[in-house]
Amino acid sequence: MSRRPALRAAVSVILAASFATTALTPAFAQRAVGARPDIATDEGGLWAQSDKAETEARSKAELNTDPALTAYVRGVSCKVAAEYCGEVRVYVMDRPYFNAQMAPNGYMEVWSGLLLRVRSESELAFVLGHETSHFAHGHSLAAWRDMKARANVGMFLMVAAGGGALGNLLYLGAVSGMFAFSREQEEDADQLGFGLATKAGYDPAAPATLWRALKAETASSDFEKVRKQDTRASIFATHPVTSDRIAALDKLAAGLPPAPAAEAERVRYRAAIRPHLAAWLADDLRRRDYGQTLHLIDRLAADGEDLGVLEFYKGEAYRRRRLDGDQDKALAAYVAASARPDAPVALWRELGDMQMKASAPDKARAAYETYLAKAVDAQDRWIVEASLKKINGTSGT
Amino acid sequence: MIARHLRTLAAVAALLTLTACVSIKAVPAGPYASGGHQVTLGKTWADFSPFSGAPKTVKLLTIDGPLLNRLYIIDGLKSGEFIVKPARKEQPTPTWRPGMTPVEQVEFVTDSVSALGYQRVETDELRPIKMGASDGLRVNIAAKTAGGLDIAGVAQLTEVGDRLYVILYLAPAEHYFGATQGEVEAVMNSARVAG
Numbered sequence: 001m002s003r004r005p006a007l008r009a010a011v012s013v014i015l016a017a018s019f020a021t022t023a024l025t026p027a028f029a030q031r032a033v034g035a036r037p038d039i040a041t042d043e044g045g046l047w048a049q050s051d052k053a054e055t056e057a058r059s060k061a062e063l064n065t066d067p068a069l070t071a072y073v074r075g076v077s078c079k080v081a082a083e084y085c086g087e088v089r090v091y092v093m094d095r096p097y098f099n100a101q102m103a104p105n106g107y108m109e110v111w112s113g114l115l116l117r118v119r120s121e122s123e124l125a126f127v128l129g130h131e132t133s134h135f136a137h138g139h140s141l142a143a144w145r146d147m148k149a150r151a152n153v154g155m156f157l158m159v160a161a162g163g164g165a166l167g168n169l170l171y172l173g174a175v176s177g178m179f180a181f182s183r184e185q186e187e188d189a190d191q192l193g194f195g196l197a198t199k200a201g202y203d204p205a206a207p208a209t210l211w212r213a214l215k216a217e218t219a220s221s222d223f224e225k226v227r228k229q230d231t232r233a234s235i236f237a238t239h240p241v242t243s244d245r246i247a248a249l250d251k252l253a254a255g256l257p258p259a260p261a262a263e264a265e266r267v268r269y270r271a272a273i274r275p276h277l278a279a280w281l282a283d284d285l286r287r288r289d290y291g292q293t294l295h296l297i298d299r300l301a302a303d304g305e306d307l308g309v310l311e312f313y314k315g316e317a318y319r320r321r322r323l324d325g326d327q328d329k330a331l332a333a334y335v336a337a338s339a340r341p342d343a344p345v346a347l348w349r350e351l352g353d354m355q356m357k358a359s360a361p362d363k364a365r366a367a368y369e370t371y372l373a374k375a376v377d378a379q380d381r382w383i384v385e386a387s388l389k390k391i392n393g394t395s396g397t
Numbered sequence: 398m399i400a401r402h403l404r405t406l407a408a409v410a411a412l413l414t415l416t417a418c419v420s421i422k423a424v425p426a427g428p429y430a431s432g433g434h435q436v437t438l439g440k441t442w443a444d445f446s447p448f449s450g451a452p453k454t455v456k457l458l459t460i461d462g463p464l465l466n467r468l469y470i471i472d473g474l475k476s477g478e479f480i481v482k483p484a485r486k487e488q489p490t491p492t493w494r495p496g497m498t499p500v501e502q503v504e505f506v507t508d509s510v511s512a513l514g515y516q517r518v519e520t521d522e523l524r525p526i527k528m529g530a531s532d533g534l535r536v537n538i539a540a541k542t543a544g545g546l547d548i549a550g551v552a553q554l555t556e557v558g559d560r561l562y563v564i565l566y567l568a569p570a571e572h573y574f575g576a577t578q579g580e581v582e583a584v585m586n587s588a589r590v591a592g
Binding site for chain 2 (some may be wrong): 349
């Protein structure tokens with residue numbers, strides 16, 4: 001038997017096994033409020049592991065310990081979780097990626113990269129509703145049982161295939177099967193999360209708006225591979241392509257009236273994240289995908305708020321990217337930020353440095369002097385003072 | 398995708414084979430060089446570089462193990478070079494560029510510390526130093542491990558002839574940093590560029 005027909009046969013068997021194991025998993029009914037599984041069951045074991053992970057999360061360096069922010073996010077979570085409010089425990093983690101995750105026991109993480117990209121309380125409510133649905137419908141347990149079933153099928157086929165490259169292919173096929181099932185769960189959670197958020201009075205258009213923004217940000221990435229993620233088709237395509245999710249959410253929202261207080265809750269949301277905006281943007285810059293960061297900043301700036309902070313970090317993105325023309329763009333952004341009362345103090349040092357690079361010593365001097373006046377205790381004062389001395393020495397003033 | 402995973406498996410297998418051939422070597426007190434970056438060690442260190450996954454320009458020394466103290470002695474970085482190797486093209490790590498301002502140089506080092514996996518990296522007491530005839534910087538570092546352990550550190554940076562020479566020391570703030578701080582300061586004071 002040649003290798004190619006053998007591979008084709010193996011893939012066919014895997015696909016059949018994948019569908020079979022998916023069919024094995026029953027649709028989970030909504031869990032009873034307050035129910036905790038017996039520790040002797042597989043679900044009880046999952047909960048025990050989640051309890052341990054939750055305990056560890058409380059001492060992680062990335063845990064955001066701002067009580068006001070945590071209380072706000074938990075408050076929104078409670079509104080959408082409704083009867084599960086007492087069981088869902090939300091932790092904000094300062095990680096610059098768009099992610100939220102729900103453990104089987106109700107321990108939920110919301111990452112700062114998600115909070116930075118969510119523009120309104122309605123968008124946040126949808127995400128929290130999505131995660132709550134994973135909990136309320138026992139998706140983790142279903143995924144766990146499927147994973148075990150697929151691992152067993154994969155193991156059997158690998159033994160039958162005698163290992164080697166064919167065995168690896170079989171293994172990878174079995175792994176991809178696990179992800180295929182979670183795709184169904186994600187679609188399910190989108191629908192359920194939409195229901196929870198709209199029932200709590202949030203804007204039905206918000207979920208699709210959020211996915212559209214993410215799709216556009218992905219398309220703005222500096223990296224071709226990231227830009228292609230949206231439409232990439234492979235056996236490891238773990239989530240529905242964003243276009244599908246947008247279409248499904250648009251369909252759900254069609255005909256529903258918009259939320260009456262959409263603007264008020266958008267303003268409330270921005271106020272909640274405002275104290276963290278600068279730190280989260282600085283974290284985002286450390287991902288070094290400046291195309292995405294710049295797109296994100298433009299989206300945040302569209303509301304006309306926090307422009308001093310946003311223009312400063314736009315300048316920072318251009319300064320760090322260092323492509324042709326970026327120096328001029330950074331300078332323009334810094335100058336725009338300097339007209340705003342909420343510009344960070346560091347702006348004036350960066351503006352001075354950039355004016356020096358632009359051969360504008362008088363403007364640099366003004367910026368440096370403003371920095372020294374504002375940053376009384378800054379550790380880098382001596383550097384700025386040396387720059388000023390150099391300017392005054394060379395310009396003769 | 399499958400090919401990529403197979404390549405990864407092959408790389409891991411190759412790495413396991415290679416690591417069987419290398420060992421941690423003692424570095425005795427006395428002169429030590431990472432390329433053209435020369436220092437004098439006051440006590441015996443261990444060279445952990447073969448296991449660090451770092452570029453060849455980056456030497457990693459330790460006394461009690463890399464989780465308890467790590468001293469990076471980095472040969473002059475050229476334009477576009479980094480302290481931390483990127484795992485993937487889509488996850489680039491900070492690169493050095495000649496002409497960076499002193500504040501950008503510090504940013505390069507602190508971002509590199511973040512790229513090593515440390516969290517909440519902050520600096521304090523930025524101060525000028527001399528390395529031979531060249532002006533440089535020294536700055537204290539505070540960070541946390543992912544698990545929440547407090548880390549203290551100090552970095553020394555000197556740009557000589559369009560190259561950046563870095564010494565970076567990181568250790569748990571409790572006991573380990575203080576226990577080796579004097580030795581590390583003496584190592585930093587001894588640093589010179591060959592030539």
